[in-house]
Amino acid sequence: MKLQEATKRETLHIAVGTLAFSVIMNGVFVLLGKWDMTVLWGTLLGGGFAVANFFFLALSVQKLAAETEEKKGKAWMQMSYNMRMLATVIVGIVGVSVPCFSWVAVLIPLLFPRVTILAMQLLGMYKPEKAVVNNDKGGDESV
Amino acid sequence: MMEKAIIMAGCAIGAGLALIAGIGPGIGEGNAVAKALEAIGRQPECKGDVTSTMLLGCAIAETTGIYGFVTGLLLIFVAPGIFIGKL
Numbered sequence: 001m002k003l004q005e006a007t008k009r010e011t012l013h014i015a016v017g018t019l020a021f022s023v024i025m026n027g028v029f030v031l032l033g034k035w036d037m038t039v040l041w042g043t044l045l046g047g048g049f050a051v052a053n054f055f056f057l058a059l060s061v062q063k064l065a066a067e068t069e070e071k072k073g074k075a076w077m078q079m080s081y082n083m084r085m086l087a088t089v090i091v092g093i094v095g096v097s098v099p100c101f102s103w104v105a106v107l108i109p110l111l112f113p114r115v116t117i118l119a120m121q122l123l124g125m126y127k128p129e130k131a132v133v134n135n136d137k138g139g140d141e142s143v
Numbered sequence: 144m145m146e147k148a149i150i151m152a153g154c155a156i157g158a159g160l161a162l163i164a165g166i167g168p169g170i171g172e173g174n175a176v177a178k179a180l181e182a183i184g185r186q187p188e189c190k191g192d193v194t195s196t197m198l199l200g201c202a203i204a205e206t207t208g209i210y211g212f213v214t215g216l217l218l219i220f221v222a223p224g225i226f227i228g229k230l
Contacts, residue, residue, distance in 0.1 A: 006195040014202075057205065058198055064176055065183060065194045073180045074173040077201075081169040085208060092212060096220045103220070107213050114206035117199055 004065075007058040013125075014054045017116025022047045022109055029105070042095060042105030047112065049091045053084055054113050150226045158218040164211025168204045175200055 022043045029035040060080040067073040088110065095106025179197040183190050 004191075004194065006191055006198065010195060010198050053205075054202055057201055061176070061194060061198045061201060064180065065190055065197075067180060068184065070177040070180050074177040077176040078169050078173040081172050081205065081208075084205070085165060085169075085212070088209060088212060092216050096216055103216075107216065110209050110213065111206060113202055117203060 001059070001063070003059075004062050007055075007062050011051070011055050011058055013120060014113050014116050015051045017119060018047050018051050018109060018112040021112045021115055025105070025108060036102075038100055038102040039105045041100055042102040043109060045091065045095055045101055046106040046109035049088070050109050050111075050113050053088065053110075056080070056084055146230055147227055151223055154218045154223050154226075157222075158215040161211045161214040161218060164214075165208040168208040171204045172201050175204065 026035065026039060026043060029039050057080070060077060064073045064076060067076070092107065092110070095101045096103040175197060179193050183193050
C-alpha cells in the first residue's frame with residue numbers, strides 16, 4: 001500500500017510532537033531526581049507505541065478513504081479501533097507489570113498525540129481554509 | 144482484612160466503570176468515518192482535506208478511550224497499594 005501525503009505528514013507531526021513531549025517529560029523526571037533507565041525504557045515503549053498506534057490509525061483511515069460503502073467502512077473502522085485498543089491494553093499491562101519499565105513513563109506518552117494535536121491547533125497549524133466563492137460558474141457559496 | 148477486601152472491590156468496580164469509556168470512541172469513530180465517506184462520495188475533490196481532518200478527529204476521539212484505560216490500569220495496579228498502605 002502506497003502511503004498518501006496526508007498520512008506521512010500527520011504521522012511525522014505526531015512523531016515529532018511525541019518526541020518533544022517525551023524529552024520534556026524526561027527533563028521533569030531529571031529535575032525531580034527520579035530519572036533512571038526504567039524511565040527511558042518506559043518512554044521508548046509508551047512513546048513508540050503512541051506513534052505506531054497513530055500510524056496504524058492513519059493507514060486504516062487511508063484505506064477507508066478509498067472505500068465507497070459506508071456500512072463497510074464503519075465496520076472496518078470499529079474493528080481497527082478494537083485491534084488497536086487491544087494492543088494498547090497489552091502495552092499498558094506490560095508497562096505496569098514488568099519492573100524494567102517505569103509505569104508513569106509508559107502511560108503518560110500514550111496521551112502525547114492528543115497533546116500534540118492540541119499544540120498544533122494552538123500554534124495555528126490547522127486553520128480552516130477560506131471558502132472560495134465562484135459566482136461566475138454558479139457554484140454554491142461554501143459555509 | 145475486611146478493609147482490604149473493600150478497597151480491592153472498590154478499585155475493581157471503579158476500573159470496570161472506567162473501562163466503559165472504551166466503548167464510546169469505537170462507535171464514534173465508526174460514525175465519523177461513515178459520514179466522511181458520504182462527504183467524499185459527494186465531493187471527491189475534497190478527499191485529501193477530509194482524510195486529514197478525519198485522521199485528527201479519530202485520533203482525538205481515541206484518546207478518550209485511552210484516558211479510561213489508563214484510569215482503569217491505575218485503579219487495578221497502583222491505587223490498591225496506596226490505599227492499603229495507609230491502613
